[in-house]
Amino acid sequence: MVSLRLSLVLFLSSAFTLSESTSCPPLTPRSEPPSNVRDLRIDDFAVIMAMGDSMSAGFNAGPDGKTDMKEHRGVSFSIGGDAGAITLPNFISSVKRNGELVGPAVGMLSQPQFKATCAGQDIDDVCRLSAAVDGSDLQDLIDLQVGYLNRTLHTASWAANVSVTRDWKLLTIFSGLDDTVFYNASDPTKQPTSLDLLAANLEQLLQAIHRALPRTYVNLMMLPELFDPSVTTSGLSCKFFKWYSEHAGIHWTATNEWISTIKSYNTIYMETAARWKSKQLDDFAVVLQPFMQNAPLTKQDMDTLDCFHPNLASHQGMALGLWNNMLAGSLAAKSTNWKVKGNATCPQGTSRLVV
DSSP: OTSSOOOOOOOOOOOOOHHHHOOOBBOOOOOSOOOGGGGGGGGGEEEEEEETTTTTBBBTTGGGGOOOSBOOGGOOOOOOOOTTOOOOHHHHHHHHHSSBOOBBOOOOOOOBBBOOOOOHHHEEEEIIOOOOOOOOHHHHIIIOOOOOOHHHHHHHHGGTTTTTTTTTTEEEOOOOOHHHHSOOTTOTTTSOOOOHHHHHHHHHHHHHHHHHSEEEEEEEEEOOOOOOOGGGGSSSSHHHHHHEEEEEETTOOOOOHHHHHHHHHHHHHHHHHHHHHHOOOEEEEEEEOOTTTTTOBGGGGBBBBTTTOOOOOHHHHHHHHHHHHHTTTTSTTSSSSSTTTTOOOOTTTOOOOOO
């Protein structure tokens, strides 16, 4: 999303570090990577990637609640790799005894990326395989982000040892809120992206990923259904940002439609994931991650400037929720509310990811 776009997340105290939140021992590495996605362990991934909008880019997720209008990509829940940060890549790295995890983003960008992927030295210095772009709806993931990941994996010097066809890759997708809160540019009625178009875009996106990035395990994040849309105008700065964005030409859809739209989108996500599961592919999986679906959201979960983006504590909580859901023993065992605090699950040598 742009800096004015909505990213809705949850609260978890930031008063712990990665070393304190998990004491998982490193796993003994396997002699050969598995040949089938249904035999994957969490430490089998050689590459980690993320797609999404400004939430995945860590916009306004500065330390101590700092809201500086910058993208703190190194602490993003799904792709951040800053030392000591509570993120999915750092959780995975903590149990990999041998081998580097290629792709985590580090540091920050002082200027948000709007409608364009990272470029130039920013790719090597910060973004790496964080393809997130401010203002992205699902259409933008197709048009911009698949190509960025494919191109970067094939050209970056730090990815020179990666085999796109042989190495296992983890991709987390969090998208759909821009389709809800704003509207698809092709729709003159300026309504949320229609259900038919969203379903078609999601299917096209997954097909494009499968063609470009075989041996990929896709985390498809469900959207949050329990939040009060009035949080977007719950303070003076929040109201100002919404007013300013409207005068700058950004159209907001009616807030009373948001929850019903999100629920409909989640239904599409569930149907799409079930259809891809039925394909029984050996080299590709699309797995729902529902840990945001039934978690209540408050103003305390957002940054204090525009009230649209997750603060650092929220990124930390989401990282733990995603890690634990990936290690759940079954789809039914996955949590739909990561605001219920708990310890990090530790994988065993016999643990396999649910497909």
